[in-house]
Amino acid sequence: MAIRTLDDLALDGTSVGVRVDINSPLGDDGHLADDARLRAHVDTLSELLERGGKVTVLAHQGRPGGSEFEPLEAHATRFDELLDAPVMYTDATSSAGAREAIDNLDNGQALVLENTRFYSEEYMEFEPARAAQTHLVDRLAPHFDAFVNDAFAAAHRSQPSLVGFSHRLDAYAGRVMEREIDVLGNIDQTPTPRAYVVGGAKVPDSIRIIRHGIEAGLADTILTSGLVANVFLMADGIDLGEEAADYIMEKDFWDQIDRAAELLAEHGDQIELPVDVAVKTEGKRQEIPVQELPTTEHGDVMDIGSETVDRYAECLESTGTAILNGPAGVFEDPAFQRGTKGLFQTVADTEYSVVGGGDTARAIRKFGIDGFDHVSTGGGAALAMLTGQSLPAIEVLDS
Numbered sequence: 454m455a456i457r458t459l460d461d462l463a464l465d466g467t468s469v470g471v472r473v474d475i476n477s478p479l480g481d482d483g484h485l486a487d488d489a490r491l492r493a494h495v496d497t498l499s500e501l502l503e504r505g506g507k508v509t510v511l512a513h514q515g516r517p518g519g520s521e522f523e524p525l526e527a528h529a530t531r532f533d534e535l536l537d538a539p540v541m542y543t544d545a546t547s548s549a550g551a552r553e554a555i556d557n558l559d560n561g562q563a564l565v566l567e568n569t570r571f572y573s574e575e576y577m578e579f580e581p582a583r584a585a586q587t588h589l590v591d592r593l594a595p596h597f598d599a600f601v602n603d604a605f606a607a608a609h610r611s612q613p614s615l616v617g618f619s620h621r622l623d624a625y626a627g628r629v630m631e632r633e634i635d636v637l638g639n640i641d642q643t644p645t646p647r648a649y650v651v652g653g654a655k656v657p658d659s660i661r662i663i664r665h666g667i668e669a670g671l672a673d674t675i676l677t678s679g680l681v682a683n684v685f686l687m688a689d690g691i692d693l694g695e696e697a698a699d700y701i702m703e704k705d706f707w708d709q710i711d712r713a714a715e716l717l718a719e720h721g722d723q724i725e726l727p728v729d730v731a732v733k734t735e736g737k738r739q740e741i742p743v744q745e746l747p748t749t750e751h752g753d754v755m756d757i758g759s760e761t762v763d764r765y766a767e768c769l770e771s772t773g774t775a776i777l778n779g780p781a782g783v784f785e786d787p788a789f790q791r792g793t794k795g796l797f798q799t800v801a802d803t804e805y806s807v808v809g810g811g812d813t814a815r816a817i818r819k820f821g822i823d824g825f826d827h828v829s830t831g832g833g834a835a836l837a838m839l840t841g842q843s844l845p846a847i848e849v850l851d852s
């Protein structure tokens with residue numbers, strides 16, 4: 454891949470359109486509940502500003518109709534605090550007013566445009582050449598001298614602001630994009646043996662990651678946890694009880710039990726399942742060996758048990774690379790954090806560790822776990838890369 458980076462971009466009063474991904478969880482009153490994605494882009498934006506660029510930031514927040522579909526004013530205010538340069542905001546994306554604000558920027562000043570998804574074409578996916586003709590790109594491109602894409606977390610979307618500008622302007626990867634491509638695009642070069650530590654609740658995605666990891670020869674061992682492990686346990690013939698079965702049914706994951714059974718039949722020697730689990734009994738955590746399931750009084754299976762954490766830790770001791778996606782349990786509930794905390798700490802202590810997933814990254818921050826070699830900013834994008842798919846917004850940067 455030949456992707457130009459900020460090292461290849463000469464800046465001297467240059468007007469740069471920069472696509473970032475600052476799509477963030479919002480509090481009830483619309484404030485930013487987590488600014489991690491904004492902080493991730495500080496290096497790229499500071500570098501462009503310090504080197505004399507006139508920086509216009511494009512980004513989305515939420516999805517049309519969703520509760521987090523909000524303006525970017527709070528994001529602009531936070532950038533103003535995080536960056537050593539003035540950051541302005543305009544509540545327009547490509548109107549005459551927005552274009553005038555871009556043209557009025559001085560060297561070293563930044564402007565955040567309004568949520569790109571307030572404009573309807575932005576929530577559609579196009580071939581890059583067609584995306585370059587959309588109104589948003591058509592109106593803004595003449596006001597930029599160059600385009601920087603730093604929005605790795607949205608790189609799996611072929612939406613206008615992500616793939617269109619690269620057809621009209623010289624395009625470069627920002628520092629976040631560069632590092633993500635470097636790490637996730639070179640997983641096959643990391644120390645072996647490799648373990649995929651797969652948990653969380655997106656069972657179909659996880660099963661795709663596991664199959665690709667094994668079949669592409671990337672993963673030597675799979676350590677399952679979270680809801681993913683529950684599905685594998687059921688596929689292995691374990692009766693988890695009525696509540697767990699109802700939950701799998703409610704999530705429409707019934708057919709995933711067959712997918713998991715196929716994987717166990719083909720590659721069972723590489724896939725580890727929990728030996729004990731934590732359930733909710735009268736509101737409290739209770740750990741039960743898997744062989745003792747189902748018990749009549751317990752509720753849903755909410756976490757992996759301590760014995761499983763120890764066994765997985767032993768396995769990771771001889772692992773060169775651990776790739777982690779998905780919490781080991783319902784970590785939002787204090788009674789079911791133990792598995793996630795224990796397992797994540799062990800992964801962080803592995804020789805080389807890579808982490809992907811929005812909730813996974815949130816759990817890491819919540820528990821203050823340090824020591825990972827790479828924490829991806831991407832959820833769906835990291836997942837797409839780990840399953841060997843090519844990402845449209847990265848493809849168009851390849852010159």
Ligand SMILES: Nc1ncnc2c1ncn2[C@@H]1O[C@H](COP(=O)(O)OP(=O)(O)OP(=O)(O)O)[C@@H](O)[C@H]1O
Nearest residue numbers: 653654655679680754755782783810811812813832
């Ligand atoms: N045993 C379980 N039963 C039900 N839910 C679980 C279980 N274990 C973990 N979870 C849930 O999984 C969710 C996170 O899983 P998910 O697959 O979305 O992670 P991620 O890939 O890091 O996140 P994102 O989707 O934001 O990229 C958490 O909300 C957690 O409560």
Ligand SMILES: O=C(O)[C@H](O)COP(=O)(O)O
Nearest residue numbers: 474476516606607832833
């Ligand atoms: O949060 C994400 O994964 C990215 O910002 C992409 O958002 P989307 O799934 O709404 O396109």
